[in-house]
Amino acid sequence: MHNRAPSHYPIQCIVAPHILSHLALSDDPAKRKFALTTLNLDHTFRSMRLGFGEFQRPRLAMQRLERVTTALPWLTAAAQPQPNRLINTSHHTQRLPGTKVRGEGDPPTGDQETDEAYDGFGATWNLYWDVFERNSIDDQGMQMVGNVHFGFKYDNAFWDGRQMNFGDGDGTTFNRFTIAVDIMGHELTHGVTQHESNLIYMGQTGALNESISDVFGSLVKQFLNNQSAAQADWLIGQGLLVPVPGYVTTALRSLKAPGTAYNEPSLGKDPQPAHMSNYVYTLQDNGGIHINSGIPNHAFYLAATAIGGNAWDKPGAIWYQSCVNPLMKPTTKFKAFASLTISTAGQLYGQSGMEQNAVRNAWNAVGINV
Amino acid sequence: MRISFSRDGGFAGMRLATQIDTDSLLANDATDWEKLIRDANFFELPSSNQPEMAGADRFKYVVDVTKGNEHHRVEALDGAIPPSLESLIQQLLDAARMSRHR
Numbered sequence: 001m002h003n004r005a006p007s008h009y010p011i012q013c014i015v016a017p018h019i020l021s022h023l024a025l026s027d028d029p030a031k032r033k034f035a036l037t038t039l040n041l042d043h044t045f046r047s048m049r050l051g052f053g054e055f056q057r058p059r060l061a062m063q064r065l066e067r068v069t070t071a072l073p074w075l076t077a078a079a080q081p082q083p084n085r086l087i088n089t090s091h092h093t094q095r096l097p098g099t100k101v102r103g104e105g106d107p108p109t110g111d112q113e114t115d116e117a118y119d120g121f122g123a124t125w126n127l128y129w130d131v132f133e134r135n136s137i138d139d140q141g142m143q144m145v146g147n148v149h150f151g152f153k154y155d156n157a158f159w160d161g162r163q164m165n166f167g168d169g170d171g172t173t174f175n176r177f178t179i180a181v182d183i184m185g186h187e188l189t190h191g192v193t194q195h196e197s198n199l200i201y202m203g204q205t206g207a208l209n210e211s212i213s214d215v216f217g218s219l220v221k222q223f224l225n226n227q228s229a230a231q232a233d234w235l236i237g238q239g240l241l242v243p244v245p246g247y248v249t250t251a252l253r254s255l256k257a258p259g260t261a262y263n264e265p266s267l268g269k270d271p272q273p274a275h276m277s278n279y280v281y282t283l284q285d286n287g288g289i290h291i292n293s294g295i296p297n298h299a300f301y302l303a304a305t306a307i308g309g310n311a312w313d314k315p316g317a318i319w320y321q322s323c324v325n326p327l328m329k330p331t332t333k334f335k336a337f338a339s340l341t342i343s344t345a346g347q348l349y350g351q352s353g354m355e356q357n358a359v360r361n362a363w364n365a366v367g368i369n370v
Numbered sequence: 371m372r373i374s375f376s377r378d379g380g381f382a383g384m385r386l387a388t389q390i391d392t393d394s395l396l397a398n399d400a401t402d403w404e405k406l407i408r409d410a411n412f413f414e415l416p417s418s419n420q421p422e423m424a425g426a427d428r429f430k431y432v433v434d435v436t437k438g439n440e441h442h443r444v445e446a447l448d449g450a451i452p453p454s455l456e457s458l459i460q461q462l463l464d465a466a467r468m469s470r471h472r
Contacts, residue, residue: 094451151448152460156380160449161423170467177381186381190426201424209426210383237382252382266470267384290383 081135083125084143087114090150090165098147113148113178117166120184121146123224127185127216128192131223131312132320137191144188148178157183159190172242173266179239180251185220186213186236197328204333206289211296212323218255219312229304229311235261255301258294274298276334276367295366296334302362303341307355314355318345338363339370371404374434375462381427388466403461407435410458412442419446431459 088098089111101114108115121144128134136142145163154167157177164187166177177183190213193199199209214236222232237252247264254261258272272294273279279295280288300319304311322328322340332340342363345356363370376387392400412435421428428448433455435442446455 094449094456096449153463156382156427156429156448158381158425158427158429158448160421160425160428165448172467173470174382183381187427194426201426213426240382284378284385285383286379288383290379290381 081129081141083122083136084141085118085121085125086143086145087117087121088145088147089114090147092149092152092168094151094154096147096160096163096165098150101148111148113166113168113176116176116178116181117146117148117164117184120178120181120220121188123181124185124188124220127220127223127312131219131316134192134320137188138195142191146184157187159187159194161194164188169240169242175240175242177240180221180237181224182214182217182221182236182238183240185217189213189216192216193323196324197332198330199328199332200330202286202289204287204292205331206286207292208296208332208334208337210289210293211300212319214253214255214293214297215300215319219316222310223312228309229315230308232311234301237261241267253290253294253297255297258298272297274366295368296337299338299362299366299368302365303359306358306362314349315359317348318355318359321348334368335370338368342370371400371407371435371437373403373407373462374432375466376432377429377463377466379427380429386463386466386470388462388469390462390465406458406461407437410452410454412444412455412458413440415442415444415452415455417442417444419444419450419452421447421449425449433458433462 083104085102085104086100087102089101090096090098101111102109102118108118125136125144128136136144147163147165149168150165151167153170155170155174155177157164157166159165164184166183169175169177190209193209193212199205199212201209217236218232218234221227222229234256235251235254238250240252241249241262241264243249244264244266248260249262249264251261253270253272258274259270261270261272263269271280271291273292274294275298276295280291282288282291285291300311300315303318304315307314310316318341322337322344325340325344327340328337342356342360345359346353349355360370371392373390373392374387375389376385378385390403392403395403412433431446431451433444444452444455446452446459451459
């Protein structure tokens with residue numbers, strides 16, 4: 001849907017720079033926004049100095065440049081997108097819509113779930129905008145709505161096609177579902193996937209859908225905490241499980257070591273496989289979509305740690321550009337996605353480059369041979 | 371009366387399930403379950419209860435009841451649970467959690 005090339009504004013060649021700088025100081029917000037988005041100042045300053053007719057008088061040209069430059073910071077801020085968050089409470093029922101408790105720009109409420117959801121949405125928006133230049137779920141600044149205190153002893157969080165709903169947990173086995181920032185990242189990413197490939201939510205395509213949410217959920221956490229791939233814990237839902245002395249309740253899932261996140265008497269053991277040879281064929285969970293997601297999850301972890309640096313940089317770009325590529329369909333399975341990430345890595349960083357090899361090796365290591 | 375209950379899916383992808391055979395329960399408990407089934411208007415409920423949009427990470431609940439010659443199976447997803455079924459589902463979840471904590 002978006003093959004996002006570096007910013008290119010052909011209109012710059014048509015509208016003279018001095019007109020743009022005049023527009024940038026207009027009272028009309030629409031004119032200011034137009035000028036800003038087309039005014040590539042570095043380039044324009046250099047062009048101006050090369051001597052368009054009007055700017056053969058350097059002193060006047062510099063005065064004009066100074067006026068635009070001092071105005072630029074607040075003009076830039078005005079034109080930059082911002083997150084738009086709305087947190088409601090469902091009062092422990094499943095009734096929607098809930099009652100507003102916190103809107104964008106409102107101060108913390110003191111209710112833990114409300115404030116965690118608000119901050120988690122902000123962290124998710126930041127990853128998508130700062131790293132991938134995606135403005136919210138639909139890339140058009142869509143409002144991010146979260147309903148907290150959803151249901152009674154409700155041990156879940158879900159995306160309902162329009163908004164996110166978070167339960168408080170049952171208090172015995174599960175804590176609140178706003179406890180880990182990657183959970184908010186995971187749910188919002190389901191919205192992104194819905195607007196992009198819209199992967200069908202069952203079988204292998206569903207497992208891929210789930211994996212994409214875990215991968216970007218993990219990137220939200222890593223970006224927020226400024227952790228490199230080597231420093232990251234690669235866990236999903238850390239702290240979600242109520243501790244059971246003597247047993248493992250570290251997290252819900254691990255991209256680094258699928259199958260090791262938890263092992264305790266009432267839940268059993270983390271059933272995730274790390275390799276296609278252990279793919280779980282089941283009718284439960286829409287065909288084990290939360291189980292078999294471990295395979296592509298692990299592929300991303302392997303690729304990210306092999307490439308090195310921050311996982312949201314090159315590995316994130318490879319995955320994100322693949323996810324928004326029109327070649328991704330609702331029926332895309334693991335192998336076709338793997339193929340796409342390998343060719344995307346080649347396009348972004350060079351054919352037969354270190355990055356492309358790392359991605360191919362990662363998929364091979366989990367049993368997807370492309 | 372036999373009640374078979376399962377909940378699967380959800381963010382954690384875990385399954386919670388339990389079976390209840392009222393013949394093997396104390397009289398009071400058996401009566402409680404029969405009342406819950408009646409109050410839910412269970413045998414009149416639609417078999418399939420799907421929300422308008424698929425979304426992701428919803429729970430799926432399945433309640434399967436056999437009472438004498440009558441049998442009915444109701445499936446519902448989060449966001450589309452028939453209101454009369456909510457109470458029964460809460461009780462079944464508690465029963466399933468009890469059997470989980472052995």
